[in-house]
Amino acid sequence: MARLLGKTSHELHEPEPESQHLSWLQSSESKVSYHALVGRDGKVYTVVPYDRRAWHAGKAEWNGHKDVNGISVGLCFSNKNDGKEPLTEAQQKAMKVLIADVRRKYGQIPVTTHAKVSPGRKNDPDHVPGFVLKDYE
Numbered sequence: 001m002a003r004l005l006g007k008t009s010h011e012l013h014e015p016e017p018e019s020q021h022l023s024w025l026q027s028s029e030s031k032v033s034y035h036a037l038v039g040r041d042g043k044v045y046t047v048v049p050y051d052r053r054a055w056h057a058g059k060a061e062w063n064g065h066k067d068v069n070g071i072s073v074g075l076c077f078s079n080k081n082d083g084k085e086p087l088t089e090a091q092q093k094a095m096k097v098l099i100a101d102v103r104r105k106y107g108q109i110p111v112t113t114h115a116k117v118s119p120g121r122k123n124d125p126d127h128v129p130g131f132v133l134k135d136y137e
């Protein structure tokens with residue numbers, strides 16, 4: 001059962017649509033996956049079903065849990081993650097709807113970021129222009 005909603009920004013520098021990256025994110029070769037990816041246009045892509053483990057947190061810890069991937073739902077914004085590209089309004093709206101959907105399934109679980117569970121190792125999406133964690137709590 002999920003106890004945490006974690007949010008990251010996936011670095012998509014290429015101009016191709018997010019849909020072209022899904023097979024890579026779903027491949028064991030990528031060594032990274034999310035439960036859902038929110039595209040720049042606000043489209044939500046399911047990458048890994050919620051009842052399966054996704055590999056989004058990496059080396060992380062939250063409230064004493066060292067296996068963050070095992071206790072969390074990984075949601076991701078598509079973004080260059082360069083500190084310059086802002087989130088689109090469509091992404092922000094879609095993420096709020098997505099969080100509400102996950103909470104209907106798992107209850108009022110807290111929302112955090114990659115930066116909060118992997119301090120010093122990750123900074124996303126906290127440094128993405130337009131991202132304010134409080135907007136999603």
